Amino acid sequence: MRFAPLLFAIVPLYAQNVGIDSHIDTAQRVLIDRADLTQRSAVGHVDIPRLREGGVNAPFFALWVPTYYKGSEAVRRTLDLRDAMQGLLDAHPEQIALALTAADVERITRSGKIAAILAIEGGHQIDDDLAVLRMYYRLGIRAMTLTHFRNTDWADSSTDQPAHNGLTDFGKQVVREMNRLGMIVDISHVSDKTFSDVLEITSKPVIASHSSCRAISDVPRNMTDDMIRVLGKNGGVIGINFGEGFLNPQDAELLKKAINSISYNEPSLTGKALDSYAADEAHRDMKPQPTIATIDDAVAHIDHAVKIAGIDHVGIGSDFDGISSPPKGLEDISKMPALRAALRKKGYSEQDIRKIFGGNTLRVLREVIGK
Numbered sequence: 279m280r281f282a283p284l285l286f287a288i289v290p291l292y293a294q295n296v297g298i299d300s301h302i303d304t305a306q307r308v309l310i311d312r313a314d315l316t317q318r319s320a321v322g323h324v325d326i327p328r329l330r331e332g333g334v335n336a337p338f339f340a341l342w343v344p345t346y347y348k349g350s351e352a353v354r355r356t357l358d359l360r361d362a363m364q365g366l367l368d369a370h371p372e373q374i375a376l377a378l379t380a381a382d383v384e385r386i387t388r389s390g391k392i393a394a395i396l397a398i399e400g401g402h403q404i405d406d407d408l409a410v411l412r413m414y415y416r417l418g419i420r421a422m423t424l425t426h427f428r429n430t431d432w433a434d435s436s437t438d439q440p441a442h443n444g445l446t447d448f449g450k451q452v453v454r455e456m457n458r459l460g461m462i463v464d465i466s467h468v469s470d471k472t473f474s475d476v477l478e479i480t481s482k483p484v485i486a487s488h489s490s491c492r493a494i495s496d497v498p499r500n501m502t503d504d505m506i507r508v509l510g511k512n513g514g515v516i517g518i519n520f521g522e523g524f525l526n527p528q529d530a531e532l533l534k535k536a537i538n539s540i541s542y543n544e545p546s547l548t549g550k551a552l553d554s555y556a557a558d559e560a561h562r563d564m565k566p567q568p569t570i571a572t573i574d575d576a577v578a579h580i581d582h583a584v585k586i587a588g589i590d591h592v593g594i595g596s597d598f599d600g601i602s603s604p605p606k607g608l609e610d611i612s613k614m615p616a617l618r619a620a621l622r623k624k625g626y627s628e629q630d631i632r633k634i635f636g637g638n639t640l641r642v643l644r645e646v647i648g649k
């Protein structure tokens with residue numbers, strides 16, 4: 279009995295060591311390039327050695343499927359990504375394990391392994407079928423971004439022409455089914471109206487897995503102060519995106535041009551031919567461009583979001599391996615300690631920093647999944 283107080287002291291210490299990034303695109307490299315994440319790589323932004331160095335031991339691996347994968351092709355591509363991740367999990371169980379609950383995240387990270395949380399990036403991946411959504415849940419997927427750059431048949435995207443005035447009735451069913459299953463609704467990429475429709479009906483906290491602040495960098499993918507405030511009231515979390523155009527107003531001008539020039543001419547390919555097109559596109563998109571954004575911009579967005587939503591509602595959603603040109607000082611996920619140090623210098627306490635770098639998103643996972 280004498281040791282009981284000591285045990286109570288130790289448990290919270292373990293809990294504090296969870297480092298979450300709510301959006302990395304590294305699953306693309308695992309599928310397309312057969313990247314071996316156990317080795318430190320000279321390319322890309324994330325691998326297991328760099329996750330460890332960065333103190334990020336529970337990343338959300340986005341299974342992103344480009345919107346030119348239509349219908350059942352999008353489902354096939356999702357399964358290919360899920361299978362590629364399973365290959366990694368099966369080959370290295372001593373280093374990385376699938377996390378299905380918040381308790382799993384705590385147990386896996388406590389054992390010194392990386393806890394992989396799986397997410398889907400684009401509602402088109404369910405092919406308008408709630409049964410597909412439910413099967414994804416059974417495959418261990420615990421979050422879904424409702425749209426990507428294009429509208430789905432049931433939700434408007436922030437980077438497309440409005441077609442549904444937000445969420446359709448089926449879109450509302452999708453949100454309710456995700457609430458019921460225990461899958462996090464991710465409102466990054468959706469239009470402002472879709473966001474407000476989701477927030478009206480969701481019974482659980484939602485996240486913006488990888489968005490930043492529109493008040494600083496005015497792009498439609500970022501959130502207005504009003505949206506950030508409403509997200510905070512919902513109990514949700516905004517994960518700050520490190521993409522240069524998301525962070526820096528000058529880089530944002532280029533991002534806006536890129537968004538406007540996204541081709542509507544989508545390839546009419548299927549199967550391996552479509553996969554080969556996607557591989558070429560992925561390699562082209564990851565060529566670094568000259569940028570202005572620095573780590574200071576990331577600090578400014580975190581600080582702004584904290585002022586609007588409160589310290590319990592801000593996280594990290596770097597978008598590493600999905601952005602071509604990370605800010606100076608945050609070149610890859612191993613540089614995360616520099617961001618912690620910058621926040622410390624700005625006056626953030628260790629407790630605040632732990633919330634931003636994992637605690638807040640872990641709380642949402644627990645509230646949505648229920649364990």
Ligand SMILES: [Zn+2]
Pocket residue numbers: 399467488600
């Ligand atoms: Zn995205």
